[in-house]
Amino acid sequence: MEWVFDGGRPCLDLVNTLRDRYQAEGTELLTSPEALTEWLSLAGLIEGRVRATEEDLETAKWLREAVNRLVTTQPARQDVELVNKIVEEPLPHARLRLAGGELHKAARTPRNPVAAAFALIAIDVIELVTSPVDVRVCAAEDCGLRFADASPRRTRQWCSMSRCGNRAKARAHYARTRG
Numbered sequence: 001m002e003w004v005f006d007g008g009r010p011c012l013d014l015v016n017t018l019r020d021r022y023q024a025e026g027t028e029l030l031t032s033p034e035a036l037t038e039w040l041s042l043a044g045l046i047e048g049r050v051r052a053t054e055e056d057l058e059t060a061k062w063l064r065e066a067v068n069r070l071v072t073t074q075p076a077r078q079d080v081e082l083v084n085k086i087v088e089e090p091l092p093h094a095r096l097r098l099a100g101g102e103l104h105k106a107a108r109t110p111r112n113p114v115a116a117a118f119a120l121i122a123i124d125v126i127e128l129v130t131s132p133v134d135v136r137v138c139a140a141e142d143c144g145l146r147f148a149d150a151s152p153r154r155t156r157q158w159c160s161m162s163r164c165g166n167r168a169k170a171r172a173h174y175a176r177t178r179g
């Protein structure tokens, strides 16, 4: 199974690394620190030679499930506390430097780039759950992907047209033409 980045938000893309949530167990895509490194890199949250560890993998899964509960069920205090703990990590930031009369940007590498990436995801979930954007579960019975519905009338049904929308249309067409 491939990574999907159709959630519309980094925090939902993280939730979607456990695919097939319509099933009890789901399909785990974060199977190793290497897999997490790849996901973080493709999500644009880390760069270069940063590598996630086993411990990071555990944290990613804790954060992921907390995000999933926060966007799909009644909010629980422990999930709020986890997000607040993760968001305390210092973020990557730039500093302004004046040299030879010119301004330069000097990037500051965060002390722990993976933890900083998790903090960015935590910020994203804080923004999401306190905004009017709806989080939906894809309408396909065999999907379960979560996405942010920012469509004007909040009527988006599918995680993506190419993955589930067209399949549903084809099924409906088949059902109609059969009578």
Ligand SMILES: [Zn+2]
Binding pocket: 138, 139, 140, 143, 144, 145, 158, 159, 160, 163, 164
């Ligand atoms: Zn779908």
